[in-house]
Amino acid sequence: xxxxxxxxxxxxxxxxDEPCAHCGAxxxxxxxxxxxxxxxxxxxxxxxxxxxxxxxxxxxxxxAEHFFNVTSGTAKLFKLLPDGRRQITGFAGTGHxxxxxxxxxxxxxxxxxxxxxICRFSRPKLRVLLDDFPAMEKRLLEVASNELVxxxxxxxLLGRKTARERLASFLIGRAxxxxxxxxxxxxxxxxxxxxxTRNDIADYLxxxxxxxxxxxxxxxxxxxxxxxxxxxVVIKRHTALVGIATGxxxxx
Amino acid sequence: xxxxxxxxxxxxxxxxDEPCAHCGAxxxxxxxxxxxxxxxxxxxxxxxxxxxxxxxxxxxxxxAEHFFNVTSGTAKLFKLLPDGRRQITGFAGTGHxxxxxxxxxxxxxxxxxxxxxICRFSRPKLRVLLDDFPAMEKRLLEVASNELVxxxxxxxLLGRKTARERLASFLIGRAxxxxxxxxxxxxxxxxxxxxxTRNDIADYLxxxxxxxxxxxxxxxxxxxxxxxxxxxVVIKRHTALVGIATGxxxxx
DNA sequence: CGTTGTGTTGATATTAATCAACAAGTGTGG
DNA sequence: CCACACTTGTTGATTAATATCAACACAACG
Numbered sequence: 001x002x003x004x005x006x007x008x009x010x011x012x013x014x015x016x017d018e019p020c021a022h023c024g025a026x027x028x029x030x031x032x033x034x035x036x037x038x039x040x041x042x043x044x045x046x047x048x049x050x051x052x053x054x055x056x057x058x059x060x061x062x063x064a065e066h067f068f069n070v071t072s073g074t075a076k077l078f079k080l081l082p083d084g085r086r087q088i089t090g091f092a093g094t095g096h097x098x099x100x101x102x103x104x105x106x107x108x109x110x111x112x113x114x115x116x117x118i119c120r121f122s123r124p125k126l127r128v129l130l131d132d133f134p135a136m137e138k139r140l141l142e143v144a145s146n147e148l149v150x151x152x153x154x155x156x157l158l159g160r161k162t163a164r165e166r167l168a169s170f171l172i173g174r175a176x177x178x179x180x181x182x183x184x185x186x187x188x189x190x191x192x193x194x195x196x197t198r199n200d201i202a203d204y205l206x207x208x209x210x211x212x213x214x215x216x217x218x219x220x221x222x223x224x225x226x227x228x229x230x231x232x233v234v235i236k237r238h239t240a241l242v243g244i245a246t247g248x249x250x251x252x
Numbered sequence: 253x254x255x256x257x258x259x260x261x262x263x264x265x266x267x268x269d270e271p272c273a274h275c276g277a278x279x280x281x282x283x284x285x286x287x288x289x290x291x292x293x294x295x296x297x298x299x300x301x302x303x304x305x306x307x308x309x310x311x312x313x314x315x316a317e318h319f320f321n322v323t324s325g326t327a328k329l330f331k332l333l334p335d336g337r338r339q340i341t342g343f344a345g346t347g348h349x350x351x352x353x354x355x356x357x358x359x360x361x362x363x364x365x366x367x368x369x370i371c372r373f374s375r376p377k378l379r380v381l382l383d384d385f386p387a388m389e390k391r392l393l394e395v396a397s398n399e400l401v402x403x404x405x406x407x408x409l410l411g412r413k414t415a416r417e418r419l420a421s422f423l424i425g426r427a428x429x430x431x432x433x434x435x436x437x438x439x440x441x442x443x444x445x446x447x448x449t450r451n452d453i454a455d456y457l458x459x460x461x462x463x464x465x466x467x468x469x470x471x472x473x474x475x476x477x478x479x480x481x482x483x484x485v486v487i488k489r490h491t492a493l494v495g496i497a498t499g500x501x502x503x504x
Numbered sequence: 505c506g507t508t509g510t511g512t513t514g515a516t517a518t519t520a521a522t523c524a525a526c527a528a529g530t531g532t533g534g
Numbered sequence: 535c536c537a538c539a540c541t542t543g544t545t546g547a548t549t550a551a552t553a554t555c556a557a558c559a560c561a562a563c564g
Contacts, residue, residue, distance in 0.1 A: 079408045081412060081498070085412040090404075102398075107404065141352075142354055148400055149359045152360060155406055156331045156341070158407055161337075163552070206412060210511095210553075210554085211551090213511060213513080217513085230511065248334050451543095459520075461542090461544095462522085465543060465544055465545080469544075
């Protein structure tokens with residue numbers, strides 16, 4: 001079941017020459033081998049869209065009519081409680097699949113953080129796509145399994161980690177991103193870009209905006225990170241931060 | 253992509269006549285149609301095992317050599333932090349798949365709560381299985397997608413719900429179980445069986461054992477539930493409990 | 505320049521954790 | 535059958551981590 005270094009999927013056939021936003025690799029296929037004829041078939045099945053920052057393209061509760069693949073940009077995925085409490089369940093970047101689950105309505109909302117290009121398939125066309133590209137089904141299973149592992153890791157974070165550990169985990173997770181690029185670029189990166197607001201980080205980590213701010217300030221004060229601008233964090237002591245993130249380091 | 257009422261998968265070919273532990277249906281196939289010849293092929297590929305309560309059959313960090321399907325019984329799935337903090341990421345009952353993710357080592361541990369029968373495939377044989385049963389791959393993708401939805405719901409619970417809301421969600425979730433039986437048995441059930449300890453419930457909900465106990469006592473005091481024995485909860489006011497679980501009901 | 509959105513910092517409140525005692529089962533051996 | 539240990543669950547008192555409330559700083563923008 002091993003696949004040798006899968007190139008990131010960017011389904012938009014017209015973008016085959018555009019480098020991956022993260023790693024710069026020019027990649028466009030679901031698996032290692034795909035030809036221009038395949039790209040034509042893809043073009044027929046899919047619709048290309050752009051989404052402005054702040055705009056939602058999936059609304060929780062709406063009929064689940066489409067399946068998406070992120071071509072570029074980042075979205076936040078979230079669930080809401082009636083009184084407005086929000087849990088961000090993840091951030092979807094280049095190559096990410098959305099709306100895989102088969103159910104009558106979406107179980108989450110998705111909103112663009114940055115300008116996005118997404119590739120959209122109607123459910124019937126997704127069926128055709130999967131029949132046309134057998135490798136696609138295998139790849140999707142692999143992707144879904146890996147997301148499940150990440151989701152379980154996030155449950156550990158939300159259920160059992162302290163605020164300090166959550167922030168450390170978050171920063172390390174961003175630094176080690178994106179997994180699909182690991183073959184192309186040495187990881188981890190020292191400079192972490194945070195395209196989301198403090199509020200988004202708080203809702204992702206199950207904290208308040210104040211606690212996020214305070215905890216980052218504390219980590220900075222200890223020399224573990226630097227914060228040149230509020231959307232950039234430089235990791236100064238990666239190993240120490242990993243120690244905190246994994247719970248190996250006591251308190252702080 | 254709709255599939256009409258899929259019967260629960262119980263991979264153990266020798267158990268084809270045994271009813272599902274939850275709903276009593278006699279089902280044994282991954283999809284609606286499977287014949288005795290298929291069962292023979294399954295038998296060759298898989299190994300049947302039993303696991304005693306309290307025994308682990310998956311250890312986090314061990315080489316991920318097998319893929320599992322639960323034939324009967326229940327397991328708890330969990331992750332640990334170095335200092336012993338534990339997060340139970342889910343409970344795996346009849347029909348549940350485990351070890352799907354392709355990675356060198358397991359990312360979680362699994363321990364039996366009740367006597368279990370499980371059906372095990374080595375990775376190479378899983379590959380053969382998937383090639384032999386094309387419907388299997390589709391079904392696994394469907395299963396993984398649904399688990400992902402459940403994981404996101406659990407993130408909302410862990411990140412944003414109060415102790416009271418967590419317990420209500422947990423009980424409602426158990427009452428509405430098992431999803432694969434929905435076609436056979438009217439849901440929800442009033443009587444909820446809790447094969448796990450208070451400690452397990454606490455580690456699943458991101459709380460302490462004391463908070464779980466206190467919150468259940470409070471719900472009982474309000475007439476929402478009854479607790480005839482510590483492992484049985486009877487839901488008296490299902491709608492009210494749903495209201496709490498979904499955050500529609502203010503405080504308490 | 506004021507306005508607005510975003511982030512930081514301080515003071516206080518609150519939820520759930522921790523610490524502690526006890527009660528109720530469960531199983532063992534005498 | 536009963537004493538005993540041991541596990542599991544309940545309840546109370548106190549503490550601690552994080553949320554809430556509040557003020558202010560700063561940048562982007564018309």
